[in-house]
Amino acid sequence: MMDPPQIVKTRPLLLARGVSKSFGAVKALRDVSATVYPGEVLGIVGESGSGKSTFLRCLNLEETPDEGSYTLDLPDVQGNLFDLDRYARRMLCATRIGIVYQNPHLGLLMKHSSSGNVAERLLVAGERRFHVLREKARGALDASEFPLERMDAPPIELSGGMQQRVQLAKAIALEPALLLLDEPTTGLDVSVQALVLDTLKKLQQERKITMVIVSHDLGVIRTLSDRVMVMKSGQVVEEGLADQVFQDPQHAYTQQLVHAKL
Amino acid sequence: MSLKSLTKDWEPMSYGFLDASAKCEIRRKTLKAIAVPGCQIPYASREVPMARGWGTGGLQISCTLINPRTTVKVIDQGADDSVNAASIRRFLSRVSGAPTTTDTLKADLIQSRHRIPEEKLREDQVLVLQVPNPEPLRPVQPNMSIARQMHADADYGRMWLQLYEQIVRSGRVMQGASYPSLVHGRFVMTPSPIPRWDVPKMHMAKHLTILSAGREKRLHAVPPYTRVEPLVFDDVPYQVEEHGQLTCTRSGAKGYFMNEIPQNDGTSTYEVSDSELGIKTIQKADGDTVELGDTWYQDGEMTQ
Numbered sequence: 001m002m003d004p005p006q007i008v009k010t011r012p013l014l015l016a017r018g019v020s021k022s023f024g025a026v027k028a029l030r031d032v033s034a035t036v037y038p039g040e041v042l043g044i045v046g047e048s049g050s051g052k053s054t055f056l057r058c059l060n061l062e063e064t065p066d067e068g069s070y071t072l073d074l075p076d077v078q079g080n081l082f083d084l085d086r087y088a089r090r091m092l093c094a095t096r097i098g099i100v101y102q103n104p105h106l107g108l109l110m111k112h113s114s115s116g117n118v119a120e121r122l123l124v125a126g127e128r129r130f131h132v133l134r135e136k137a138r139g140a141l142d143a144s145e146f147p148l149e150r151m152d153a154p155p156i157e158l159s160g161g162m163q164q165r166v167q168l169a170k171a172i173a174l175e176p177a178l179l180l181l182d183e184p185t186t187g188l189d190v191s192v193q194a195l196v197l198d199t200l201k202k203l204q205q206e207r208k209i210t211m212v213i214v215s216h217d218l219g220v221i222r223t224l225s226d227r228v229m230v231m232k233s234g235q236v237v238e239e240g241l242a243d244q245v246f247q248d249p250q251h252a253y254t255q256q257l258v259h260a261k262l
Numbered sequence: 263m264s265l266k267s268l269t270k271d272w273e274p275m276s277y278g279f280l281d282a283s284a285k286c287e288i289r290r291k292t293l294k295a296i297a298v299p300g301c302q303i304p305y306a307s308r309e310v311p312m313a314r315g316w317g318t319g320g321l322q323i324s325c326t327l328i329n330p331r332t333t334v335k336v337i338d339q340g341a342d343d344s345v346n347a348a349s350i351r352r353f354l355s356r357v358s359g360a361p362t363t364t365d366t367l368k369a370d371l372i373q374s375r376h377r378i379p380e381e382k383l384r385e386d387q388v389l390v391l392q393v394p395n396p397e398p399l400r401p402v403q404p405n406m407s408i409a410r411q412m413h414a415d416a417d418y419g420r421m422w423l424q425l426y427e428q429i430v431r432s433g434r435v436m437q438g439a440s441y442p443s444l445v446h447g448r449f450v451m452t453p454s455p456i457p458r459w460d461v462p463k464m465h466m467a468k469h470l471t472i473l474s475a476g477r478e479k480r481l482h483a484v485p486p487y488t489r490v491e492p493l494v495f496d497d498v499p500y501q502v503e504e505h506g507q508l509t510c511t512r513s514g515a516k517g518y519f520m521n522e523i524p525q526n527d528g529t530s531t532y533e534v535s536d537s538e539l540g541i542k543t544i545q546k547a548d549g550d551t552v553e554l555g556d557t558w559y560q561d562g563e564m565t566q
Contacts (some may be wrong), residue, residue, distance in 0.1 A: 086411075086415070087415050090415060090417065094419075109423075112423065112427055113427060113430055113431075115430065116423055116426055116427050116430065119423065119426050120419055120420070120423045123419045123422040123423055123426070124417075124419035128422075128495055128496050129495060129496045129497050130426065130429060130495040130496075130497050130498045131497050132497075133426060133495075152430050152431075
């Protein structure tokens, strides 16, 4: 008699519950919750001002919400991360969470070398061997498909697409448990967008990195995401598998978004 | 009844130019700096009869520590006889009645601009270094409030990055003077613009070093027997200036930090930077009885 197939229970890596955030009278987030499983890509889509970037900043511990909890299922990481002090937040973000910003100026030191930008993350984590720093920076840049002959050029001399690759290399240098991407392809021309998306897709497939990607571009979200969360006015209006949401949108706003795209 | 009969004579109250309350404040801040090695402590830097940037920070510490029984030595870039050193020495002597010396071994208090004497200092000696810019994070973080936060978090990644960038661009660490150093495994300090040659002298030294910046109104300290480790990568060793094999043309002293004297024919000659050590070497060669103390370096190599 055959044993019944075992159901493997997987715990979510990221669990955010009831996150609310106001800026004065403006309610940027209203009771937003999200669950992301290891290796999964969650896409957050919505119009400008819908609160998606604020939510991402909360996940990167740059903002502290008024209410809500946020946990990561990682060894040595316990409790509500919003309760961590500044130092613990900095160390957690430096070692476990990678982020790629829409504006490379926020994520990079524009006048330092590209390899130095990647090495900085390793230095914060305590690496003190110069040759190891070089090798690891080279590896991360290579994985981001950055031309290695330019690894010591400062980002200010690079194109927008190259700058995003440096950001990506910096974000993955320490093999983070969670990679956050805030409009990573916005402002790039279509051909460069496609190349950056290819790189992200490849990285996700090879390294099984858990990602949360924010974009107002449905094409980007559709290409990368397993699941999609649609936000409007600081609230989640629809959530589901990417294909399901895009092919059969239920909420009027999602339908409007999908049709606007089409 | 006269005013004089109601007041104390000023002299026993306040030798050393500064008033008693000013000295009290500086002493408190100095004790705090000693208690937290390498941490910059703000203090109310007073006006002294010297322009900011000429050693007012060091002078205030010296004025606070000095008394009529203190033997004081003042050096400027290693020399006892430069105008700045002579002026400060004369001022300190005049306001406190303290005897002065040029001999490192006989001094109780040594105020120095940008050098540590070549002869080893003892436990009963205090070295006061004049510091133009006490903030090691200034090149990487111009905002002082953020820099303070970075010190509190021991967030020195950018300092390391600066060294990384120098090696990438130049093949070696280009930082000459003011080499950032980790004190007691906690705070990164700038050891004032002493050359790299002098930084290892601070590591586990017997003497107390107080570093004070008058213009920037901050002081920090390295207590005796405290670890002072220059920031270096594990696989790129710390290097001092290559002066070990140079010989002083005037005294014949060899294996010490030298001043380079360019010549008309394009070559250079060298003179030992610690002028008193040079004089002692000459006197010894002439057969005079001179006490030459142990030196940190011997034949250009740092001794333990």
